[in-house]
Amino acid sequence: xxxxxxxxxxxxxxxxxxxxxxxxxxxxxxxxxxxxxxxxxxxxxxxxxxxxxxxxxxxxxxxxxxxxxxxxxxxxxxxxxxxxxxxxxxxxxxxxxxxxxxxxxxxxxxxxxxxxxxxxxxxxxxxxxxxxxxxxxxxxxxxxxxxxxxxxxxxxxxxxxxxxxxxxxxxxxxxxxxxxxxxxxxxxxxxxxxxxxxxxxxxxxxxxxxxxxxxxxxxxxxxxxxxxxxxxxxxxxxxxxxxxxxxxxxxxxxxxxxxxxxxxxxxxxxxxxxxxxxxxxxxxxxxxxxxxxxxxxxxxxxxxxxxxxxxxxxxxxxxxxxxxxxxxxxxxxxxxxxxxxxxxxxxxxxxxxxxxxxxx
Amino acid sequence: xxxxxxxxxxxxxxxxxxxxxxxxxxxxxxxxxxxxxxxxxxxxxxxxxxxxxxxxxxxxxxxxxxxxxxxxxxxxxxxxxxxxxxxxxxxxxxxxxxxxxxxxxxxxxxxxxxxxxxxxxxxxxxxxxxxxxxxxxxxxxxxxxxxxxxxxxxxxxxxxxxxxxxxxxxxxxxxxxxxxxxxxxxxxxxxxxxxxxxxxxxxxxxxxxxxxxxxxxxxxxxxxxxxxxxxxxxxxxxxxxxxxxxxxxxxxxxxxxxxxxxxxxx
Numbered sequence: 022x023x024x025x026x027x028x029x030x031x032x033x034x035x036x037x038x039x040x041x042x043x044x045x046x047x048x049x050x051x052x053x054x055x056x057x058x059x060x061x062x063x064x065x066x067x068x069x070x071x072x073x074x075x076x077x078x079x080x081x082x083x084x085x086x087x088x089x090x091x092x093x094x095x096x097x098x099x100x101x102x103x104x105x106x107x108x109x110x111x112x113x114x115x116x117x118x119x120x121x122x123x124x125x126x127x128x129x130x131x132x133x134x135x136x137x138x139x140x141x142x143x144x145x146x147x148x149x150x151x152x153x154x155x156x157x158x159x160x161x162x163x164x165x166x167x168x169x170x171x172x173x174x175x176x177x178x179x180x181x182x183x184x185x186x187x188x189x190x191x192x193x194x195x196x197x198x199x200x201x202x203x204x205x206x207x208x209x210x211x212x213x214x215x216x217x218x219x220x221x222x223x224x225x226x227x228x229x230x231x232x233x234x235x236x237x238x239x240x241x242x243x244x245x246x247x248x249x250x251x252x253x254x255x256x257x258x259x260x261x262x263x264x265x266x267x268x269x270x271x272x273x274x275x276x277x278x279x280x281x282x283x284x285x286x287x288x289x290x291x292x293x294x295x296x297x298x299x300x301x302x303x304x305x306x307x308x309x310x311x312x313x314x315x316x317x318x319x320x321x322x323x324x325x326x327x328x329x330x331x332x333x334x335x336x337x338x339x340x341x342x343x344x345x346x347x348x349x350x351x352x353x354x355x356x357x358x359x360x361x362x363x364x365x366x367x368x369x370x371x372x373x374x375x376x377x378x379x380x381x
Numbered sequence: 382x383x384x385x386x387x388x389x390x391x392x393x394x395x396x397x398x399x400x401x402x403x404x405x406x407x408x409x410x411x412x413x414x415x416x417x418x419x420x421x422x423x424x425x426x427x428x429x430x431x432x433x434x435x436x437x438x439x440x441x442x443x444x445x446x447x448x449x450x451x452x453x454x455x456x457x458x459x460x461x462x463x464x465x466x467x468x469x470x471x472x473x474x475x476x477x478x479x480x481x482x483x484x485x486x487x488x489x490x491x492x493x494x495x496x497x498x499x500x501x502x503x504x505x506x507x508x509x510x511x512x513x514x515x516x517x518x519x520x521x522x523x524x525x526x527x528x529x530x531x532x533x534x535x536x537x538x539x540x541x542x543x544x545x546x547x548x549x550x551x552x553x554x555x556x557x558x559x560x561x562x563x564x565x566x567x568x569x570x571x572x573x574x575x576x577x578x579x580x581x582x583x584x585x586x587x588x589x590x591x592x593x594x595x596x597x598x599x600x601x602x603x604x605x606x607x608x609x610x611x612x613x614x615x616x617x618x619x620x621x622x623x624x625x626x627x628x629x630x631x632x633x634x635x636x637x638x639x640x641x642x643x644x645x646x647x
Contacts, residue, residue, distance in 0.1 A: 075539060096545045108540035112558045122544035124554075173544065 026051045026086055026176055026209050027072065033080030034067055034233075041067045043233040044081065049177075049211065054203050056212045056220040059230035060256070065213045068230075069179050072211065074098045086176055101170035102179040105186070107162040109154045109169075115141070116150030118165055122173045140168040143202070160191045167199075171206060180212045184219060196222050217257045221245065229253050248303065251380045260303045261349040262380070267300060275379065277302065281345025282322045285374040300381040306337065306352035308376035311368055313360050318371030324349075326366045336361060340368055400617060407610040414606055425611040432608070438595035442576055445507055445591060449514040450571040456515070457522025457567055458560070464523070465530035466538075476523075483520040490517065491584040498585070505587030513581040518571040525570065529563030562634020569627040573620060 025048035034042035041064050049055045057065040070076040072083060074095035083090045090098060101122070110118050120137045128136065141147055144164040149157075157165065163183060170178055183199075184192045200223050203210045214220050220227045221241045228238045237249040248254035251262060268276040273288050279302055287302075312318060327348055328339040338351045351370055353359070362368055407426070411419035429435065463469075464476050482490060494513050495505070503509060537559070541551040557564075579593040586594055596612070599605045 073543060095539070095542045096547060100543075102540070102543045104536040104540055106534050106536050108534060108536035110537060110540075110555060121541070125545060169544065 024051055025049060025084075026053075027211075028084040029068075029081070030084070031081035032068065032071065032078050032083060034064070034071060034076060035079045041233050042071070042078070045235060047228060047235060047238060049209060050225075052207050052209055054200065054210045054212070054223060054225045056214060056224040056227045057230060058214055058217060058220040058227050058256075061215060063230040064233040065215075065230050066181060069102075069181055069211060069213045072177070073100050073102050073179050099176040100179055101173055101175040101177075102181065103163075103166045103170050103183045105182045107166040107183075107186075109157070109162050109165055111155040113154055114150065115146070115152045115154055115157070115165055118154050119150070119168045119172055121169060136172055137168075140172040141165075143171070143205075144168045145198075159187055160195065163187065163195065167202070171202075171208070175208060177209045177211060180210060182213055182215070184214075185216070192219075199223060221257070229256060231256075245305075246376075247378060251301070251303065254303045254378065254380070259306050259350060259352075261306065262301050262303050263345065263347065263349070265300050265302045265379070277379065279345075281324070281342030281349075282372055283320060285320075285377055287374060287377055287379050289379040300379065303378040303380060304349070304372065304376060306350045308373055309349065309351045310371045311338065311351060311353055311362065312371055316369075316371075320372050320374070322370055322372060324368055324370065326362045326364055326368050329362065329364060331355075338362065338368065340370065403610050403613040403617060406607060407614040409607065412604050412607060414610070425607045428608050429611050435592075435595060435612070438590050438592045441507055441586075441589050442592040445510050445514060445582075446572045446575040448511050449518055449575040450568045452511070452515045453518035453522045453571045454526075454564060454567045456519045457526050458564065460519070460523045461526035461530050462556070465527065466535065480520045480523065482517045483524075487517065487578075487580045491581045494581065495584045505585045507586070507589050509585040509587075510582050510591065513585050514571075514575040514578060517578070517581065518574050521570055521574060522567040525567045526560060526563045529560040533559050562631050565630040565634075566627045569623050573623055577616075 027047075027049040029045050029047045029049075032042050032045040033040075043064075045064075045068060057068060059065045067076055071078050072085075072090075074090065074093060074097075078091075085099060110121065113121070116134075116137050119140050120133055123133045123136065126133070137150060138147070141150055144167050146161065146164050146168065149161070149165075154162075154165065166183070180199075184195050187195060196219060199210070199212075212220070212223060221244075224241055226238065226240050227244055229236045229244065231252060237244060237253050239247075239249075244253070244257055248257060248260070254260040254262070263279050263281065265277040265279045268278050268284065270276075274286050275289055276284060276286050277300065278284050285302075310318070312321065322342055324340040324342040324345075326338055327341050330337040330339075334355060335352050336355055338353065339348050340351055341348050405418065406414050408421055408423070409418045410422035410424070460476070460479055464472070491513065494509070494516075498505070498509050533556075537555055538551055541555045542548065546554060577593055578591075579597065582591040582594050583597070590598065592612075596609055599609060
């Protein structure tokens with residue numbers, strides 16, 4: 022991350038009584054692919070629109086390239102936006118759409134034409150300039166919207182759920198392509214999405230937002246491996262939560278007893294441990310492994326298979342651990358020759374304390 | 382089912398048959414409006430062309446209708462955009478108030494306008510008629526343009542601003558072209574409403590009668606009836622042309638914007 026291009030300082034937004042943004046602090050780096058991830062109504066779109074200048078903020082500051090954006094209208098900000106509906110002008114051709122922002126530029130007509138051609142080439146729509154905009158497919162509209170925004174070489178490109186209207190195959194293709202495009206142009210991208218998988222795939226860093234605040238801001242790997250709270254862990258991927266009992270609180274290591282699994286020594290990077298209070302641990306389904314015929318492991322727990330769900334590449338087992346109040350989910354990659362367990366079968370499963378996350 | 386079919390046909394005949402009488406008697410060589418027809422003539426149209434007072438009334442009516450259409454459509458455009466894009470205190474009440482003339486009996490509007498204008502010292506003229514017609518046409522214009530704005534993605538205007546346009550140039554480059562079919566439709570409808578409006582014009586036109594007011598005055602002379610029939614024929618043809626044009630523009634607009642047809646006025 023080279024120096025910040027956007028600095029958010031205690032950004033607040035009220036809609037009447039409703040507190041939509043509750044003091045957002047963040048720095049977004051030059052050339053970074055940054056995602057705002059959260060459920061609907063968490064304030065992620067409001068924050069994006071505030072950066073674009075479509076929403077006035079009620080408190081705090083938004084600095085764009087070191088300049089305070091207070092009172093600067095959207096048409097004077099060095100940002101461009103790809104709207105959720107793409108907002109392609111239906112009365113203009115593809116080329117006129119892409120060249121729309123160049124109307125006031127000092128370029129000559131021929132230069133503009135070349136720029137439009139290059140922009141269309143960049144998004145894989147070379148030769149589409151003469152088409153009517155309303156005759157395009159969803160994916161093509163998306164590309165026109167991208168070309169139209171990128172042609173102005175903004176300092177920051179804002180993307181408001183740009184892939185949510187596409188079907189699954191198209192979405193996956195565009196995810197890779199957007200990432201490639203971002204590396205190619207080197208512009209900071211800020212993506213708003215409610216799809217955690219999309220955020221993990223595309224982003225350098227992700228800000229997870231709940232109820233108008235940032236719950237965690239981290240690179241995808243850290244977010245997945247070390248969620249800062251149960252809520253983040255629940256939102257990103259699948260996670261098992263098991264109640265735990267504190268045995269010994271040391272520094273930096275902590276010993277806990279997890280009913281059904283056993284004792285574990287953890288080195289939590291959160292929870293300044295005191296004594297008492299409710300604590301629990303989180304464990305991803307892939308951090309546990311079923312053991313078959315004679316396999317052994319350092320830490321083994323036993324239980325009964327309650328349910329088996331087949332996903333093609335993976336099989337998920339719901340297992341009721343002996344001596345534990347709840348069910349854990351374990352995922353196993355499907356491989357040739359690997360046995361499957363049926364409902365009601367006894368299961369041995371190995372687990373790893375290094376994958377455990379402590380919540381308090 | 383058969384009964385319903387007969388009913389529907391009878392209904393349409395009663396609705397439109399009298400209109401067919403207009404051209405029938407306009408070309409009939411006789412001053413009495415009764416069957417049997419006497420023979421074919423163009424005399425009534427020739428006499429129509431010679432009547433000076435009629436020309437004045439026609440010019441008055443067209444001037445009033447054009448001015449009303451432009452003013453009412455401008456007001457309708459602003460009101461519809463404000464209603465669709467912004468929220469402000471008292472919005473519901475204000476919009477309801479603007480739409481009120483749609484359901485208010487015209488006679489009441491006419492009488493109260495006359496009283497109010499005499500009170501402030503304005504004498505009845507073409508301009509007072511225009512004021513009255515703008516009042517009753519604006520709600521129609523708003524209703525038509527509301528549809529245009531509701532069909533238009535809100536992000537389009539934001540996208541234009543985002544790409545560097547000011548609110549004013551955004552209105553010119555994006556909003557106006559996209560609601561243009563609505564504007565054309567509104568102009569035509571307001572023109573038609575104003576052109577054949579009688580009550581307000583009767584109360585407020587003073588000694589500058591509009592076409593309907595002039596016609597009403599002529600009904601006292603039975604000998605003039607065929608001339609009125611001739612005029613009526615011309616007006617019917619013009620009205621049909623106008624409505625067809627309006628519908629053509631509306632459909633073309635929908636096609637250009639790639640939108641679904643949600644039903645028009647034809």
